[in-house]
Amino acid sequence: MGFVQDPPQLAHPYREDHLLRAMLDRALPPARRGALDADLQALGDYAVMAWQRVGRSTRRKPVLTQWDAWGNRVDRIELTEAWQEGPRITTRHAVLAAGHEASEHARLEEFARAYLYHVASEFYTCPLAMTDGAATALKASGNQALLQRALPRLLSRDPATFWLSGQWMTENTGGSDVGNTETVARQNADGQWRLHGRKWFSSAVVGEMALALARPEGAGHGPGALALFYVETMDGGRRRPELVIDRLKDKLGTHELPTAEIHLDGLPAWPLGELANGVRQVAPMLNITRTWNAVGATASMARAIALARDYATRRQAFGKPLIEQPLHAQTLADIQAEFEGAFALTFEVAHLLGRVEHGAAQPHEAALLRLLTPLAKLWTGKLAIRLCSEALECFGGAGYIEDTGLPQLLRDAQVYAIWEGTTNVLSLDSLRALAGDSFAALHTAIDGWLADSIDAHARQRIHAALQEAAAFLEAGAKQRDALEAGARGLALTLARCAAAALLARHDSWAAPHGHARAGAALRRFVGHGLSRLGVTDATDTALLLGPH
Structure with missing residues (x-):
């Protein structure tokens, strides 16, 4: 038998994810950090098993049976194996319930679990997000009868009583x-x-x-x-x-x-x-479901990059592994840096959500959450499509073959930019947030994140991009149509500025511990540029969209 290429193997998504582990080490008190470890280990084990299962079987779609054999309307849906396992995995490892504990760290701990579970769950996390949002809306409503009936089931740690x-x-x-x-x-x-x-x-x-x-x-x-x-x-x-x-x-x-x-x-x-x-009663759900969306997008990027990196060590071309080919290594490093920026912003939003919910936030952080939530969702949604596409290209033709399980990553990624508000809808929502004091809150937060930064060049680039955004906002105050036309570029610029500042904060924390890679991610990310503001010309737009 001739040559057969080894397929990519999934490294343990928790034990081998140094970025996740370092973020949790930095953000959590030691006691809470230690208590979280067993659930994260188990969810990583499940993710490895689920990826191996993809290679052994054809992934199925749910099947709707509307009528039984005797003509009764039943509307029964047959679910995939991962979905049948969903209630057990969710409740055993508190994937959802953890977010409603009485702690400012509850949301960060919840979303660390969701991050590891998401891809393996086959999007069972979609109804988990809505369940989380429903629990939050019920709490906000103060409707005691409904709270007593539904909340214990939505937050149950027993699969027999758990509700979606x-x-x-x-x-x-x-x-x-x-x-x-x-x-x-x-x-x-x-x-x-x-x-x-x-x-x-x-x-x-x-x-x-x-x-x-x-x-x-x-x-x-x-x-x-x-x-x-x-x-x-x-x-x-x-x-x-x-x-x-x-x-x-x-x-x-x-x-x-x-x-x-x-x-x-x-x-x-x-x-x-x-x-x-x-x-208005739906509004409390939006910070929740949009954060789930950003976490899912970030998890999909992590999965695609992890597989591409592993494959680069297994695939030989022109006499050496892909990982030793300078251009291929450059490509992987570029997408890794973009991913690390997205990861930093996503989990800052998760942690910020918990602090705001439990009254532990600083005075500016409620306005900051109002802005960063749509920014994180819209940016990670678009980035997931681009990065998953780039990762599939790293496999050559194998990335286009269905039974490798790889094309599903790209098809699934497209949904993140659509669910919970499209990119344009959320860009306009960001403008509404900026009409208040959110821009000042972002400035305050970025100044704090950069306070101990050891990279002066990154600081200068971040402040320059923020000044450009401020000038655009000031000009837009006099010309609303131009402001709306540029809202997407403004939102992406602010998201990238926030992500770069958070990477700088992580670099300042990691460098004394001998971790040089955080600085490399910051330099590479900033080197890709922070501003995404462009020229908006209403006349050109009308000409391009008018009759041919």
Whole structure:
């Protein structure tokens, strides 16, 4: 038999991830750091097993059976093996429950777990994100009856009692613009509310409950008249007949995730709070679900790079391994530096979220969280697509072959820029944050992160890019259209400035311990440039988009 190429092997995602371990060592008190170790070891073990399983079997899609053999409507969804394992892994290792402990470090510890679990879970973390968001929204509502019923199940550490929650917002009329929501809530004579309408994207229809936007019958138009309702999807062991699954979506990626189109035909519902301003009641969920999105994007980048690096040690070309080829090594180092910037920003947002939730934040940090959350989500979402594409190219033709398991990484990455607000939607949301005191908060934070920086060149480049962003904002105050047209470039610039400052902070912490690679990541990242501001010319835009 002739030559056969060794496939890439996945290094243990926890034991071999020096970046994750160093971040946790720096950020956590020793006692909490030690208590976290067993769960992270186990989740890393699961990730290795799951990658090996991909090589042994064909990955499947969920299957919807709408009718049983006797003509009864059942809407039963057969899930993949990883999804069947989801409740056990989630509860055993507190993937979700850890984020709701009474500690400013709770969110960082939660998202460290999610980071290791995400790719192996086959996007079971998508409904976990919505479940986390639902628990947060329930807490914010103060609805004691619903809190007592649902919260212990959403945060359960027992798979037998654990519930998943959906988040049913999107309808045929659109995604982010929910003002035209057509689902109607009608109240029966006995006072019970029931929902009637269609939800176009429902990514956790296999859950036991959901939060849904609906317009109370007789309410006015627009988003302010919408209310947020709690629903349960199961009646004992069977799906409620008022919840009808029309079909499962046939998607580019996230194949294992059962995303459904559903009809609500009188599904019983309970308002979370007032029968209006439902979009405002959704707001507490956004910091949560957008952070999950950024963590997922960062985890996908980590997986793609880890496999590409391992393969570079196994693949020989022109007499030596790829890792010893100067251009290939340069390519891997470039994507590693970009990834480390994304990692730094993502986990700063995670830690910041916990500090704000538990009253441990500095005065400027609530405004900082408001800005950094959309920035981290939009930047990591775009970066994951580019880095996963580059990593697949590192495998040559093998990266284009389905049963290697590699193409799935790129297909899945495309969703991060779409879920929880597209890049443009979040860029405009960042402008709304900047209308307050978020830019001053970012300046304060960056000054703090750079306070002990040992890299004067990086400091100068970061401050120069921030000054350019400030000038753009000042000019945009007089010309709103130009400000909106440049919002994406502004958002990417601010994200990169924040990431560079965080890399500098990590370098200052790591250098005394003899870790020179943190400085290398900072220099390489800054060398790629921080500003992404460009020229916005409305006349040229009109000409390019006008009739040919």
